[in-house]
Amino acid sequence: MNELTGQWFDGRSSRALGVRLRLAMPGVLRVEDAQGDAHDWPLAEITLSPRLGSTPRMLRRHGHGQIECADSPLLDAWLPRHSSRIEAFADWLERRRTAIALAAFVTVLTTVGFVQFGVPALARVVAERIPQAVERHASAQVVVLLERSHLAPTQQSPDRQARLQREFAHLIQDEPRASQMQLRIVDAPGIGANAFALPDGRIYVTDQLLAQVGSDDALLAVLAHEAGHHVHRHGMRQALESSSVFLLAGMLFGDVSGSSLAVSIPAVLLSNGFSRGHEREADAYAFGLLERRGRSPQAFADMLRRLERSSPKGRAEGAAGYLSTHPPNPERIRAAEAAALTGAP
Numbered sequence: 001m002n003e004l005t006g007q008w009f010d011g012r013s014s015r016a017l018g019v020r021l022r023l024a025m026p027g028v029l030r031v032e033d034a035q036g037d038a039h040d041w042p043l044a045e046i047t048l049s050p051r052l053g054s055t056p057r058m059l060r061r062h063g064h065g066q067i068e069c070a071d072s073p074l075l076d077a078w079l080p081r082h083s084s085r086i087e088a089f090a091d092w093l094e095r096r097r098t099a100i101a102l103a104a105f106v107t108v109l110t111t112v113g114f115v116q117f118g119v120p121a122l123a124r125v126v127a128e129r130i131p132q133a134v135e136r137h138a139s140a141q142v143v144v145l146l147e148r149s150h151l152a153p154t155q156q157s158p159d160r161q162a163r164l165q166r167e168f169a170h171l172i173q174d175e176p177r178a179s180q181m182q183l184r185i186v187d188a189p190g191i192g193a194n195a196f197a198l199p200d201g202r203i204y205v206t207d208q209l210l211a212q213v214g215s216d217d218a219l220l221a222v223l224a225h226e227a228g229h230h231v232h233r234h235g236m237r238q239a240l241e242s243s244s245v246f247l248l249a250g251m252l253f254g255d256v257s258g259s260s261l262a263v264s265i266p267a268v269l270l271s272n273g274f275s276r277g278h279e280r281e282a283d284a285y286a287f288g289l290l291e292r293r294g295r296s297p298q299a300f301a302d303m304l305r306r307l308e309r310s311s312p313k314g315r316a317e318g319a320a321g322y323l324s325t326h327p328p329n330p331e332r333i334r335a336a337e338a339a340a341l342t343g344a345p
Ligand SMILES: [Zn+2]
Pocket: 225, 226, 229, 274, 279, 282, 326
């Protein structure tokens, strides 16, 4: 067999013409149609498309259209072409289903791995380099949003406010980034019992949470945890993480709808909460801080237990509740009690 069959698209009519191809003489390809009409194509004028798996190959001749035919070693004998390395590699991949499946698997694995570990690691590095001005700017927007609709002046007595401020100042003194931390006590019936740290160091605690935690010791345990979020820059990190995931999803699925940092922060703080990793990090920081101030992490466990008791079972927590973002789960209580026993965070 030194003959091939193909379909000739001559570029003038849309109809394909069945043709037979053979070498008429050295250097000339004879193209013969069903009527027996022969056309001689000098090999030097023909370009052969690269081999790509089992896809048909194209012989193109300027001004004469192209002939499509099944791949065959004859084509390479007639028209030896120097395929580039990339073409050869693409062909090699195309021919190996396992390689394709493996490549798809590696892509998925890489993406998942990047989202799971790469994004948080990257967010940590980036967050550490974000200037304070950016943290302040992002936080200011959140504060405007919050204060307009949710926050009112606290109803705590001036004495209690002053005492809490003194205790908080004592708690965080000499801690990293302490100079940026400010305690804001607010009345927030719309938000309910909650505490949260903004990226610029403002730590909010609501009258509603004060009512639930009871003692100052318990409140300081909450504040130590929130200070941990600030020290570890969780606000910025979480915002960066969620925007990078959106961005990455956008890159993968072709829809880059920008979600700015400022837009994602309120959602992060009030509904999603921080990631479990961030919560554990803030807890561990809180245990260490309480001990450095001569307090026991037991206060932390007590606070969680008390919160648990004050939330009746089966009652749906509001999306904004402190308990929905800081579940007093047995794991956290155990960790606090272990820290209280061993004296280590
Ligand atoms: Zn937290």
